[in-house]
Amino acid sequence: MSPAQKQFPIGNFRVKVEAYTEHGTPRRMSNVEGVEASRDPVKTAKRAVAALARKLRIAADLSDLKLEGTRESILGTHVTFQQLHDGLPVTGGWIRVDVDKAGNVFSILNDLIPVRVLKQASQEQAKRQAASPGKYTVKEAFAEARKALGRKAGPSLTVVSSEKVSLPVKGVPRQAIKLVLVSTKPRGEWKVYVDLVTGKVLAKVRLLKDATGKGRVFDPNPVVALDDSTLKDSSNVPDAAYREVDLQGLEGKGLLDGPFVTTRTTPGRVKKTNLDFRFRRGKKAFTEAMVYFHIDRVQRYIQDLGFTHVLNRPIAVNVVGQSDDNSHYSPVTKDLFFGTGGVNDSEDAEIILHEYGHAIQDAQVPGFGRSSECGAMGEGFGDYLAGSFFAEHKPARLRACVGTWDGVSYSHDDPPCLRRLDSKKKYPKDVTDEVHDDGEIWSACLWEIRAALGARTADKLVIASHSLLSPAASFADGANALVTADAQLNAGKNKAVIRGVFVRRGILKK
Ligand SMILES: [Zn+2]
Known part of the structure; x- marks a missing residue:
């Protein structure tokens, strides 16, 4: 700006000051009168600032201001100047002059720093x-x-x-x-x-702000919520089976992307810019909200237990990952895939947590499950994680059953379920070399430890113990890892309880 500009006729300049800066200079000004209007809003704005220079205690020739830009709105043109100090832009050092369509200044916002302070x-x-x-x-x-x-x-x-x-x-x-x-x-x-x-x-x-969305979910599933094991996949599931929940940590762009879950691998995934993801079963979007809510919540619980580095990243989930009644975690892509056969797997939060359990173990011990006992521990842990997490939500008769909703399409037991946590199976006589079946030996041990030590203590020990395992660990390795984890975390307070459980199952020697 040339010094000549201060010579513009200012006339009877008047302004109403509504607020002051921390330096005592006018900050918000309205009812601006006496600035000569012009067709060029920038020129008009400069006249206004020049007229105010003394009041704002800035250099009278406006030599430390640079035109930052203009923006049009329904109210007119908004002209912004950036303050410079020793050649550098002053952070937050702006003045904005609002010029109406007729070319008159109607308000000014000043955050410039006075010369004395500079x-x-x-x-x-x-x-x-x-x-x-x-x-x-x-x-x-x-x-x-x-x-x-x-x-x-x-x-x-x-x-x-x-x-x-x-x-x-x-x-x-x-x-x-x-x-x-x-x-x-x-x-x-x-x-x-x-x-x-x-x-x-x-x-x-x-800079990145989290947003909270709305979701409608099963928590964990309708059989539990209604305590009704006669429900079928074809049943009309009543509203009482659903819960309305907050979906935390959304990036806010309308997609189910957050710090611990993303549905980006789900084809044609739902987008809701108002972040309202309340759907009912039958809509694919319902299962997308299910996986988002349940994985996000259990990861927050795991962090609350003290594990800040166990799968502390968004895992990608495809809710229509396969058409049969099966789901899996891919150790190659590190993603989750849910099956749509029978009851959609992602309609049962216990199945979601089971699969997430595989991802947790793979994050702790890459390649976990190379031996059949290790694989069985993987299945057993997934069942335990789901069973332990939801135990307090469940009626007593369903507590030891995992996947009671998933189970309605194939199980002839009452209650229907995928697997149980309270099997009487003994090691080694009941080993079948089928990882899910043998997983019931392992999960039953963890379930007993939980009953003896409480959920939080047991959950923490179980997750901590994984870090001590190799990808081909045996049941005995797993049992000893729990004893060692307890020695580190609890000074060995629970050694007798833990060993007792594994000795009775036949996994550890007396
Ligand atoms: Zn599994």
């Missing part, structure tokens, strides 16, 4: 620079930012952009490097400001 800032900057010569590079600043974000950002953290800025700290600007950073695992986006001279992280701003 002078003080320059002096302090020079002092800091004298005390520690040299300047941080972007690379060095990034290292500081990474340290400051800690575990919130994973190894995938990268710099999207960097810029030198003048960042007000307690109102007084300091020269800083602004970094825009993105991490894909876990997902996150930040703005981090690092002091150009000292390398100190001055501010961190999280």
Whole structure:
């Protein structure tokens, strides 16, 4: 802007001040009168700012302002100027002038920093620079930012952009490097400001905001919710079988994408920009909301137990992954696939948790399940996880049954179920070498330990013990891992209980 501009005729400039800045200068102004209108909104805006310069305590020639841009709206044209300090843009240092369609200024929003403060800032900057010569590079600043974000950002953290800025700290600007950073695992986006001279992280701003959606789910399934084991796949499932829930952590773009689950592998997945995912069975979207809600919730529980690195990433789920009555976790793609034969597998949260159990173990011990006993422990753990998580929701007679809703299409037992947690099977005489059947030996042990120690203690020990296993572990290895985990976590307080369970099953020697 040329100094000549301050000579524009200002006339009887008047303005109503509605609010003040922390520096005591006018912040929000309305009823602006006396600025000569023109057909060029930028020109008009400059006239208004020049007329206000003394009141705003900025340089009268507007030499530290740069036109940032104009934006049109139904109200007119909004003209924004950016403040510069020693050549760097002042973060948050803006003034916006609103010009109506007739070319009159009708309101002004000022966040500029007064000259006096800028002078003080320059002096302090020079002092800091004298005390520690040299300047941080972007690379060095990034290292500081990474340290400051800690575990919130994973190894995938990268710099999207960097810029030198003048960042007000307690109102007084300091020269800083602004970094825009993105991490894909876990997902996150930040703005981090690092002091150009000292390398100190001055501010961190999280850019990615979570949103909460609405969902309607079975929790875990209609047989449990209604305590009705006569239900069939063809039954008209009443409203009482459903629960309305919050879907937490959604990225907010209308898709079921969150920190622990994504349905991106489901063909034609549901999109609801209002984040209202309340559907009923029969709609594919219902099962998408099911997997999102249940996996998200159990992962939050696992983290609450203290496991912050066990599958702390969005797992991809395809709810129509196969047409038979089966589901699987793929150790190759690390994704989940649910079957649609019989009752849709993803309509029964116990089946969802069972499959998620495989993903958990594979995350803890890649390739878990190379021996048949290890495979059986995998099946047994999935059943245990589902049974343990929902036990308190269930009527007593259903508590030891896993997959009671899934089971209605093939089970002739009452209650119908996929498998039980209270089998009397003994090792080695009842071993069949079929992993699901043998899994009932393992899950029954875990179920007994849970009964003796309580859900939280048992769940924590079981998950912790996996880290001690090899992909081809035996039942005895698994039992000893539980004893060791208890020694580490509980000073061995539960050794006798744990060993007792495995000795009675025939897995450990007396
Ligand atoms: Zn399985």
